Amino acid sequence: MDVAIDQLTRTFGSVRANDGITLRFAAGQIHGVLGENGAGKSTLMKVLAGFIRRDSGDIRLDGAPAALGTPAAAMRAGIGMVHQEPLDIPAFTALENFLCGSDPAVFGDWRAARARLIDWNTRLGFAVDPDERTGRMTVGQRQQLELMRLLTAGARLLILDEPTTGISAGQVDALFAALRHLAASGRTIVFVSHKLDEVAALCDTVSVLRAGRLQPPGQLVMPQPQAALLQAMFGEALEQPDAGALPAMAHGAPVWQLDDVTVREGVIVLERLSLEIPAGMALGLAGLEGSGQQLVLRLLAGALRPVGGRVLSDGRDLSGGGMAQARARGIEYLPADRLSAGLIGSFDLAEHLELLAPRRWWRDRGAARVAAERAIGAFDIRGTPATPLQALSGGNQQRAMLALMPATLRGLLLDQPTRGLDVASARLVWQRIADRRRSGTAVVFASVDLDELLEHADALLVFAGGRVSRLIPRAQLDAQRLARLIGGSGFAEVG
Numbered sequence: 001m002d003v004a005i006d007q008l009t010r011t012f013g014s015v016r017a018n019d020g021i022t023l024r025f026a027a028g029q030i031h032g033v034l035g036e037n038g039a040g041k042s043t044l045m046k047v048l049a050g051f052i053r054r055d056s057g058d059i060r061l062d063g064a065p066a067a068l069g070t071p072a073a074a075m076r077a078g079i080g081m082v083h084q085e086p087l088d089i090p091a092f093t094a095l096e097n098f099l100c101g102s103d104p105a106v107f108g109d110w111r112a113a114r115a116r117l118i119d120w121n122t123r124l125g126f127a128v129d130p131d132e133r134t135g136r137m138t139v140g141q142r143q144q145l146e147l148m149r150l151l152t153a154g155a156r157l158l159i160l161d162e163p164t165t166g167i168s169a170g171q172v173d174a175l176f177a178a179l180r181h182l183a184a185s186g187r188t189i190v191f192v193s194h195k196l197d198e199v200a201a202l203c204d205t206v207s208v209l210r211a212g213r214l215q216p217p218g219q220l221v222m223p224q225p226q227a228a229l230l231q232a233m234f235g236e237a238l239e240q241p242d243a244g245a246l247p248a249m250a251h252g253a254p255v256w257q258l259d260d261v262t263v264r265e266g267v268i269v270l271e272r273l274s275l276e277i278p279a280g281m282a283l284g285l286a287g288l289e290g291s292g293q294q295l296v297l298r299l300l301a302g303a304l305r306p307v308g309g310r311v312l313s314d315g316r317d318l319s320g321g322g323m324a325q326a327r328a329r330g331i332e333y334l335p336a337d338r339l340s341a342g343l344i345g346s347f348d349l350a351e352h353l354e355l356l357a358p359r360r361w362w363r364d365r366g367a368a369r370v371a372a373e374r375a376i377g378a379f380d381i382r383g384t385p386a387t388p389l390q391a392l393s394g395g396n397q398q399r400a401m402l403a404l405m406p407a408t409l410r411g412l413l414l415d416q417p418t419r420g421l422d423v424a425s426a427r428l429v430w431q432r433i434a435d436r437r438r439s440g441t442a443v444v445f446a447s448v449d450l451d452e453l454l455e456h457a458d459a460l461l462v463f464a465g466g467r468v469s470r471l472i473p474r475a476q477l478d479a480q481r482l483a484r485l486i487g488g489s490g491f492a493e494v495g
Contacts (some may be wrong), residue, residue: 001061001078001156001188002027003048008057010043012391017043019212021057024158030179030189032203032222034196036233036422038382038393039209041192045159049081050074061157065198078152081159084394084420085337086142089137094128098149113410115254120148124178136266138289140171147178157188162394164198165420168288168448169483176202194422196226208232234424251458252279252312255331255442256300261309263299267268268292270468272309275461277442279410282433284457285446287486291463293446297413300444301333302326307420315408330410338397338417345390349375349383352404375403380428396424402432412436418452430456450479462486462494469494 003025003342010018017040025031035041046052048059050071059066061077068074074081088097095110115129126144136143143163150158160179165173179202184191193199199206205219206230215232254276259386270292277283277300285293298304305320311419313329323333335341344352350365350372357368374384379399383392389400397445398421405412417433418426426430433456436442447453453460454474462469462485469485472494477485484490 003188004058004060004063005044005048006058006060008044008047008059009055010047010052011055016212017048018054021209021212021214022217023214025188025190025206027156027188028183028186029204030183030191030202031219032199032206033190033192033209034194034199034206034229034233035193035209036395036424038396039233040212041209042161042393043212044209045081045161045190045192048074048157049079049159050295051081066388075150075153075155078154078156079159080153080155080157081161082143082146082150082161082163084165084337086139086146088142088146090133092134092143092181093130094132094134094137094141094145095130097134097145098130098152100149116152116166117148120151124148124181125174126178136276138171139165140167140175143167143175143399144171144178147347151182155187157190158182159190159192161192162194162420163191164193164195165416170288171316172198180229182311194420196229199229200224200226210235218389230423233422239315251281252440254278256444257310257312257315258299259310259312261299261306261311263295263304263306265295265304268295270295270463272380273468274309275471277439277444279442280437280445281438282445282456282458284453284460285444285463286450286453286482287463289448292466292468293463294415297333297415297446300326300411301331303333330406330408331413332405332409332411333413334398334401334415334417335404336392336415339390342401343389343397346388348372348386348388349381349403352400353390356404358399375400379432381405394420395422395429399425400427402429405436408439408473409436409441411413411442411444415442416447417445418447418449426452450482454479454482462491464488464491467491 005021005023008018008021008463021044022157043052047054050068050073053069059068066077068077095114095117099113117130128141140272179189182393191203192311200223203222205221207219208215210233256277258273258275262271285296285449287293295304301316302321302323310317310319318326339345350368353371354368369385379402382396389397418429433443454477457474458474459471461471464486485494
């Protein structure tokens, strides 16, 4: 499918999210769309996929005008979008989700649907179990399922919004192989990302959005120098060192102590964990998705009760005390799924601050607005005190969650802290985390980004095949060794 976009504009109040964009996407190619958080990438893609109506401009598909006023209309026109957070029903199986939204005439019975799903699995090199509930699947598997569902529904233009965020290296490889196969079959692929190395490895052309406009106008044929792409994204080339990174620093008394802890959830069991996490330390949790990192985060946050042993905070037993008790001890948890588990999407920043006020039954909207304005300035949030947080980009949502943290913390737990963030947004987030560490906060974070783990952690725990390593100082690891350990190679040395 050939796609032509001419002078497309979409505004939200006084903000021009897309400002006179003119683009062409040719069939049989993979097109990259780059830009920092809030640059207008997701707005443009949601207009194409029918989730948002454009204010002005034209869209033509294979030369014919297209309305695309709703997702259903876009799907009938052959446009499907895989969102950063896949649109599925966690309680349904993969097969039931595969059938959702499908034309009943497509499948004669459930056996035909199962056969089609298995066939797509084989053709694309995926491994989605038709009978697995999606709530128990990884983000990568859920994306694979959504992609197969859209293909079955007849999608010829596939839009993928930050599809490698939070998925393992193996799943990235499988996704890229599938996208190359689909492009070779004549489909049009639009790959929205902030990761320059992935765009360089995958895409035939790239377009860069900055503040709602193309910089430069039109498309660039790949390959392009990374410095040129950074210049287009941010207006200036960024230096490689990250200002948020800290050298090893002196640590204080233990914030957490795990005393012979065993924790279990589903099929994952972590046995006999014993370690101390002192004030000021940054502990990284590394491993393939679903290897147990989230269990440790939730255990430290009080959200998961150990089946054996004790979890102590400043010498007090937190085992089974719940998140309220952990928060009373100065421990906060920022989940990876910001809107589902960390924020109220329809609420603005001022309303969140009202909810967190110590005497929240006394509503003081004026004070909350002033506090929100201070937070917006301190954390560089691209919005106003009255902007619903679901309308913000992922990077701005992450900064908003950090802005909502209490001024004094003993422990900060983060799951994928820079998930979906561009280079500049990730640096700002780590700068704020570094500020916390300087004040004595212990930081524990899980990430799938090996460079992020090695740059920001003082020490790491590696999870592989139901096993957990000892605490490994950062100086003993490089990217190659860490990757081997995550894959289970050489694990006996650090067990």
